Amino acid sequence: xxxxxxxxxxxxxxxxRMRPFPPAAVLPYTEVVLDxxxxxxxxxxxxxxxxxxxxHKRSExxxxxxxxxxxxxxxxxxxxxxxxxx
Amino acid sequence: MxxxxxxxxxxxxxxxxxxxxxxxIAELRARSVPVVRLDPGDFPExxxxxxxxxxxxxxxxxxxxxxxVDLDTVRSVYWRRPSPYSAGEGVAGPDAQWCxxxxxxxxxxxxxxxxxxxxxxxxxxxRAAERKPAQLAAAARFGLSVPPTLVTNDxxxxxxxxxxxxxxxYKPLWNSDYADSDGRALTxxxxxxxxxxxxxxxxxxxxxxQKLVDKQADLRVTVVGEELFAVRIDGAAGLDWxxxxxxxxxxxxxxxxxxxxxxxxxxxxFGLVYGAFDFGLDKTGRWELYELNPNGQFAWFPExxxxxxxxxxxxxxxxxxxxxx
Numbered sequence: 001x002x003x004x005x006x007x008x009x010x011x012x013x014x015x016x017r018m019r020p021f022p023p024a025a026v027l028p029y030t031e032v033v034l035d036x037x038x039x040x041x042x043x044x045x046x047x048x049x050x051x052x053x054x055x056h057k058r059s060e061x062x063x064x065x066x067x068x069x070x071x072x073x074x075x076x077x078x079x080x081x082x083x084x085x086x
Numbered sequence: 087m088x089x090x091x092x093x094x095x096x097x098x099x100x101x102x103x104x105x106x107x108x109x110x111i112a113e114l115r116a117r118s119v120p121v122v123r124l125d126p127g128d129f130p131e132x133x134x135x136x137x138x139x140x141x142x143x144x145x146x147x148x149x150x151x152x153x154x155v156d157l158d159t160v161r162s163v164y165w166r167r168p169s170p171y172s173a174g175e176g177v178a179g180p181d182a183q184w185c186x187x188x189x190x191x192x193x194x195x196x197x198x199x200x201x202x203x204x205x206x207x208x209x210x211x212x213r214a215a216e217r218k219p220a221q222l223a224a225a226a227r228f229g230l231s232v233p234p235t236l237v238t239n240d241x242x243x244x245x246x247x248x249x250x251x252x253x254x255x256y257k258p259l260w261n262s263d264y265a266d267s268d269g270r271a272l273t274x275x276x277x278x279x280x281x282x283x284x285x286x287x288x289x290x291x292x293x294x295x296q297k298l299v300d301k302q303a304d305l306r307v308t309v310v311g312e313e314l315f316a317v318r319i320d321g322a323a324g325l326d327w328x329x330x331x332x333x334x335x336x337x338x339x340x341x342x343x344x345x346x347x348x349x350x351x352x353x354x355x356f357g358l359v360y361g362a363f364d365f366g367l368d369k370t371g372r373w374e375l376y377e378l379n380p381n382g383q384f385a386w387f388p389e390x391x392x393x394x395x396x397x398x399x400x401x402x403x404x405x406x407x408x409x410x411x
Binding site for chain 1: 098102103104105107108111112115121122123151152153190194198209210212213241256258264266270271272273274275277279283284285286287288289290291293329330
């Protein structure tokens with residue numbers, strides 16, 4: 001039941017505007033664990049020790065940061081919309 | 087409600103990797119305010135919910151891997167970036183989807199109905215406020231200036247709009263995760279568009295086109311209750327400041343009184359305690375609203391600005407709900 005006009009239509013226009021994130025450095029941590037006492041995330045480095053200054057990526061969740069593998073950048077500091085918002 | 091309200095916790099709803107939430111939690115700890123952190127994505131494996139409803143209302147408990155909280159003692163809720171609802175281990179496919187939706191309406195429903203809790207923000211208010219058409223319509227109602235904007239799936243209308251208002255930009259109506267066939271994450275940056283590229287592909291879905299603001303700088307206004315932090319952002323390499331953080335500089339500025347008043351009206355209309363508004367400052371000095379991020383980030387600002395916003399949020403979480411209790 002394919003509409004021939006639809007099939008021959010170019011790709012969704014907005015998708016053609018998609019671009020990669022700026023290239024950047026490698027993440028300095030490998031995982032985050034919950035500190036039961038403080039209820040804060042503990043950022044663990046590749047050496048298995050906590051990363052002292054996690055400020056470099058305060059703007060984002062690591063998911064967003066890892067998209068561009070950046071130390072301090074982010075996909076969108078203000079308007080990232082993903083996952084479950086409610 | 088507990089007898090000792092100082093012992094009533096703030097519930098922080100977010101995923102584990104959220105360093106912005108960490109900053110706020112640290113501030114609350116410094117004030118000796120108890121905090122319980124919860125990621126709804128940890129339900130049902132690591133989170134146990136038991137909520138009772140009687141003539142007295144909602145009561146019961148919520149147990150995380152590290153804390154237990156009585157539902158009727160939560161003083162406030164900081165709603166950040168929860169990870170997606172999920173099913174228990176060993177459940178897959180449509181069954182898992184069914185479980186996740188039950189979790190959304192069950193656990194999520196309880197989290198949205200905590201008696202007497204002060205929400206920053208209430209998740210349903212976030213939901214309602216994050217749609218751009220609602221924002222643009224409300225902006226006009228409150229007297230905020232917005233660039234002429236068209237939402238359409240009609241290529242002819244899009245071309246006509248570009249002819250009339252060009253140069254124009256395209257913005258997605260929602261930023262969803264998207265990756266190319268190599269798994270590389272992609273996103274849409276704000277860039278001027280060439281009207282000749284507007285083809286039948288526009289027909290596939292809703293597209294948002296907007297007149298380009300001839301801007302001298304960008305503005306990010308972070309609102310926390312009655313407090314308003316307007317930051318001028320200079321040094322963007324292109325149209326989209328998010329693309330070049332390392333070149334940006336930030337200056338706290340005073341929002342014009344009419345803009346501040348409109349923003350507060352906007353916040354009230356959407357029932358928001360927190361909000362981050364993006365404006366362009368045009369060459370004539372006019373503030374042109376781009377969008378509102380009801381759950382926008384703030385901790386990437388320079389420390390003095392972040393510290394003030396953090397304190398304002400902590401004030402809300404510590405004291406905000408007391409009058410209602």
